[in-house]
Amino acid sequence: QVQLVESGGGLVQAGGSLRLSCAASGRTFGSYAMDYMGWFRQAPGKERDFVSAISRSSGYTIYADSVKGRFTISRDNTKDTVFLQMNSLKPEDTGVYYCAVGRSPTARSGYDYWGQGTQVTVSS
Secondary structure, three states: OEEEEEEOOEEEEOOOOEEEEEEEEEOOOOOHHHOEEEEEEEOOOOOEEEEEEEEOOOOOEEEOHHHOOOEEEEEEOOOOEEEEEEOOOOHHHOEEEEEEEEOOOOOHHHEEEEOOOEEEEEEO
């Protein structure tokens, strides 16, 4: 079992920044099925969409087009924690942000473990 706990959400004005954290615990090491830690977000009434992911083994990163150049994902393997630095935030970035662990970088179906989510609200 893997447990994920997100933190760092909040209310910010457009153009501002937030840093999300996701701490993983449990059986998180040494498995291909758990190589990626990713972030997804879900706005009210919409699907849960991919935001960014990072490979825990190689450090490979990938971003959704909508956040490229504004968001940066990073990891601290010693603490089994992933971070999402979000700059130049826009109102359309508003949503619940979920951390996940899985085998596929962008497909929601490729993630088997999910956190409870943290709310990010960007006011205009």
